[in-house]
Amino acid sequence: MPHLEIQYSANLDATVRERDVVQRVHDTALATGVFPLGGTRTRAVRCDLAAIADGAPENAFLDLQVRLGAGRDTETKKRVGEALMETLCTAFRDTPHWASLALSIEIREIDGVFAWRQNTIHERVRERQGGDP
Numbered sequence: 001m002p003h004l005e006i007q008y009s010a011n012l013d014a015t016v017r018e019r020d021v022v023q024r025v026h027d028t029a030l031a032t033g034v035f036p037l038g039g040t041r042t043r044a045v046r047c048d049l050a051a052i053a054d055g056a057p058e059n060a061f062l063d064l065q066v067r068l069g070a071g072r073d074t075e076t077k078k079r080v081g082e083a084l085m086e087t088l089c090t091a092f093r094d095t096p097h098w099a100s101l102a103l104s105i106e107i108r109e110i111d112g113v114f115a116w117r118q119n120t121i122h123e124r125v126r127e128r129q130g131g132d133p
Contacts, residue, residue: 002029002034002035002039002040002041002066002067002068002069003041003042003043003065003066003067003068004025004026004029004040004041004042004043004064004065004066004084005042005043005044005045005064005065005067006018006021006022006025006042006043006044006045006062006063006064007044007045007047007061007062007063007065008021008044008045008046008047008060008061008062008063009047009050009052009059009060009061009062010046010047010048010050011057011058011059011060011097012060012062012097013046015095015096015097016091016092016095016097018044018046020091021044021062021088021091022042022043022044023042024087024090024091025042025064025084025087025088026040026042028083028084028086028087029042029066029080029083029084031083032079032080032083034072034076034079034080035068037125037129038119038121038123038124038125038126039119039121052102053102056100058096058097058099058100059100059101059102060097060100060101060102061101061102061103061104062088062092062101062102062103062104063103063104063105063106064084064088064103064104064105064106065105065106065108066080066081066084066105066106066107066108067108067109067110068107068108068109068110069109069110069112070109070110070111070112072109077107080107081105081107084105085103085105088103088105089103
């Protein structure tokens, strides 16, 4: 049940379609083969108020927080992080913000003792695809 949450500075809106970035991140996460289709959630939150480095108006940031259930080994998490970073770099490399952009990713495990969930999407995905979501 991975959650991928993107926080980004509002000034990125002028050069990058946030919906495109969300879809690229989501597709990359699924393409790793690590996450179940029925449980993967990717969203973005625009930050209208942010102080970035020296305050130059061209400074921008995008922070991707990945929360996932415990049990994946270090190499798997590193592979996921590297794939996601490559996706973000590709999305932004040719934009005017590249020279003043801070990209970051953090992967955190969710403590199952303190996490409650109910997800009926798994069953619908399983029915549509004829297998495990």
